[in-house]
Amino acid sequence: MHGNLQLLPPPGPDAAGAPRSGLPGPEPDGTEVAQLLGMLWRQRALICLVTLLGTAAVMAVVLRLPPSYRAEAVLMFAPVPVQADPTTAGSPAEQLGDLRHLASEIERIRARGLLSRVVEAAGLLYDPAFNPVLARPPGPLERLGLRAPPAPDTLRLSRQRAATLAVLRDRLTVRPIGRSRALSLAVRAPDAEAAARVANAVASVYLAEARAREQRDRAAATGWLDRRVGELRRRVQAAEAAVADFRIESGLAERGPGTMATRERVGELTRALAQARVDAAAARARLQRVSAATPEPGPPEDAAPGAAAAESASGRAEPAGAPEPRIAESLGGLLTSQMLNGLRQQAMELARARTQLATRYGPRHPRLREANAELLDVRLLIDDEMSRIAERLRQDAALARARAAALEAQLQQVNAETGALGRAQVKLAQLEREAAAERALFDTFLARLKATRIAAGSPGQPAELIARAHPPHQPAAPNRPLLAGFGVLAAAAAAVALAGLREALDRGVRGAEQLERLAGLRVLATVPRARRDPAGRVLAQPAGALAEALRGFYTAVLMAGIDRPPRTLLVTSALPGEGKTALACALARVLARAGSRVLLIDADVRYPRVARTLGVPAVPGLSDLLTRQCTMAEALHRDPAPGLDGRLAVLPAGRAGDPGRLLESDRLGGLIADLGGEFDLVLVDAPPVLAVADPRTLAARADATVLAVRWARTPRASVRRAVTLLRETGAELAGAALVQVDPRQHAREASGAGRWLGRRGSYYAGA
DSSP, X not given: OGGGOOOOOOSSBOTTSOBOOOOOOOOOTTHHHHHHHHHHHHTHHHHHHHHHHHHHHHHHHHHHSOOBEEEEEEEEEOOOOOOOOTTSOHHHHHHHHHHHHHHHHHHHHTSHHHHHHHHHHHTGGGOTTTOTTTTOOOOHHHHTTSSOOOOGGXXXXXXXXXXXXHHHHHHEXXXXXXXXXXXXXXXXXXXXXXXXXXHHHHHHHHHHHHHHHHHHHHHHHHXXXXXXXXXXXXXXXXXXXXXXXXXXXTTTTTOOTTSHHHHHXXXXXXHHHHHHHHHHHHHHHHHHHHHHHSOOOOOOTTTHHHHHHHHHHHXXXXXXXXXXXXXXXXXXXXXXXXXXXXXXXXXXHHHHHHHHHHHHSOTTOHHHHHHHHHHHHHHHHHHHHHXXXXXXXXXXXXXXXXXXXXXXXHHHHHHHHHHHHHHXXXXXXXXXXXXXXXXXXXXXXHHHHHHHHHHHHSOOOSEEEEEOOOOOSSOOBOOHHHHHHHHHHHHHHHHHHHHHHHHHHOOBBOOHHHHHHHHSOOEEEEEEOOSSOHHHHHHHOTTSHHHHHHHHHHHHHHHHTSSSOOSEEEEEESSTTSSHHHHHHHHHHHHHHTTOOEEEEEOOOSSOOHHHHHTOOOOSOHHHHXXXXXXXXXXXXEOOOTTSTTOEEEEOOOSOOOHHHHHTSHHHHHHHHHHHHHSSXXXXXXXXXXXXXXXXXXXXXXXXXXXXXXXXXXXXXXXXXXXXXXHHTTOOEEEEEEEEEOHHHHHHHOOGGGGXXXXXXXXXXXX
């Protein structure tokens, strides 16, 4: 497209050192939008035509669309009980349950089985509006009456049912209404009565099936609950029997770790054990005191008097009766037997008697010795009695210890029995919990069984028909204004797309601005197209548009080299057939008629056209002159057209030779230089740049070079390549000329200042 051209660098010397022509600065912002609008403006005729044709086609199709009526029935569903979490709000759970329930019921309604029953109930198999087999168009023979249409009974019923079911499913719309528990059953049909009838049939069949399904579900639920309740009853009985048996086996029925008798027995044993331990400790203490207070056996018989005498002699003999008070003090109330008291009294008396004898007699006196012997005997009797008492205390201590050990063993046995009863109690609690769980589950299912039996006897319905379908008065489709509007928009979009495709496929140059952006050259002129003989037209209409465009073209050439006006101007093109020869011939005649001496050289020796265009002899010419087969006077021919007065000399191509060798010779350069001094302007019609290499050689010898670009025909890539090749040879490019422009079409496609070309025809009219 024109808007996708790459801007060339600003004016200045190129890679080969050749200066570029001056160009306008960069375009302001919004260029892409302007180019898009320009494309739409250029293609407006195509866009309008395609839009009109598309709109007409859409209107024709819309007007032929058959009407479609829509009838609607409304079902209202009962709330769905949802077991919601007690810690959350109930409304979201109920709403979610309703949505899922409605979605499930929509799928039930659209199921193949229910719609098959609707087809049978409503007789849709025999309705051409729903049975496409019946509504098929008649064949050619049937239209001509040569064959009767087949009877519906002769067609395959399975195929008809499948086709009818597909049509019904396509025309049935089931959707929830807002956020309520209502469903809309809408049916589209070509007939209003048929649409209402089928919608009511769908609702009736669904309600009947829902009631039957509800009854089956309740019966199945009741039977299952009966079986489940019976099983749970047996499980509850078994669990309770296990509790009772374990209570009896473990002895927890009569006693337990927490019963009053067990606690009292443990308390009594604990107290008795404490008392027995106290008694054992007391007996052990008494035994220890008795053992500590019991004297050692006395001295032998023969030593006793001496000891006593020694004690008397030393003055430390204890008084009579002294041992008995110490014994009584140490034993306390333990030694209270009568025998021991009598022996103690006798020992005291003998001790006093011995003391009196000791004061009278010496230690070896018989009476003193006898008194000591008697005292010793009494004391031995006291020791024997004390030993008997100590043995008795030992026996009592042993008995107390044995009694404490027995009580402790008995308490341990009771504690062990209590621990066993505790473990049994834990297992019993587990069995009781299991029995309670079974009982709770049994109660739950029993309650559900009762509720299900009550619900089975009630006439409740899961849904009800709250609005029957009635035949609509107006068709629901097609919406012809809306479809027409969309058709117009689609046609306009298609027209714009087609215009864009046309622009994308159009690789030619269609405007001066586009050519300047493309080639980086200044556009010297926009030359209008002449249908026949442009060179003759400039003479017939010297003030016409073509002549004025050529004069403006030459003026622009002169302004391009204002410091040194070119004396030699080379005209070339990118490809053959671009109109360069017509441009050169017409320009030469315009300048000659204006009084300038002009020489036109036909350098396209392969396909020469200048001589035929101007009506001069084709030979001898340039090739003959370069090969020295003729003289300059013989090679130059004057244009015989009236009004020129011989000011236009033509050097035709001459006889064909070796173009490359001839045009590259130094003689050609010298010839052009010599002729430039005799004429005001030397015009050279060069071959196309991309066809041969001759124009690059000729351009290097010319003062200025002009590239002729045919409007809407020359590919843009060819223009860029030709400019590149010319610049590489060091050619002095004066600019480009957009030739053979259609004024009217260019005015339609151009925008801004480019529209002047189409409007100036009235200015030049009659010239």
